[in-house]
Amino acid sequence: MAITEPIGGRYVELRCCTEADAEFTRALRQNSEFMKYLPAIDNTVEQQRAWIRSQREKPGDYFFVVWDKAGSRIGTISIYDVHGDRAESGRLAIKGDNAFQGIEAQILSFRFAFGELGLECIDSFIFADNERAIRFNKQFGGRQYPPCTDESGRAIIKCENWREDFEKADRRLSSILYRDKKH
């Protein structure tokens, strides 16, 4: 599913993925840094375009490309599998050049989910050895459960980000991200 207006922040902008993003999104998922923790994709650019076309029509699936303020693509983030008042968050792969870009991308996606979509809880499934992603999720108020095993036998942690927990985290993080600039 695609929205036409970008979701703008101070450091990044989220724009729904289009076919023009096919090469970027495919290359990102084949980047060694992200391949370890995201499901592998092994397709052609044309197949990626076809996937994007299909994704843009899929209800409850919002796939964003993260852009920096200089106009470069720096990653992806997604809210998908919207059902009732819940959805899943993932496809998170951001290579920014400062700490605020990834944090704001997550904030904007969660504000979209809780605000625009009216959801109450966002689930994430993180590989248990992906300590960086686990730490990242926690700072947005994520509640994390003991590991279980996925279908391939890999340990995975379910995280729940509830609206009220995120709102507290948003206030705390926003007090740093959105301070008035002195200059």
Place this chain on the structure above:
Amino acid sequence: MTNLEKYNNAFVETFEITPDQLEGLKYQDIEAWDSVGHMSLIAALEDAFDIMMDTDDIIDFSSYKKGMEILAKADYGVDF
């Protein structure tokens, strides 16, 4: 505690590293200094020096050395 000791302590405690790792340390050089670690470091430094950092300075704080330059500015007045 001197300002340098306070500064070093913020890194050592936030990132759980040893002082000999500080020289030349940059953002994303170690796993602990990711975006989450960066926010924690800034919070630790703001507490240690009773300051509130400008967002541009937080973004520019890209290394141990750069951080000292930033904190030494008149805005924060930390003497090292």
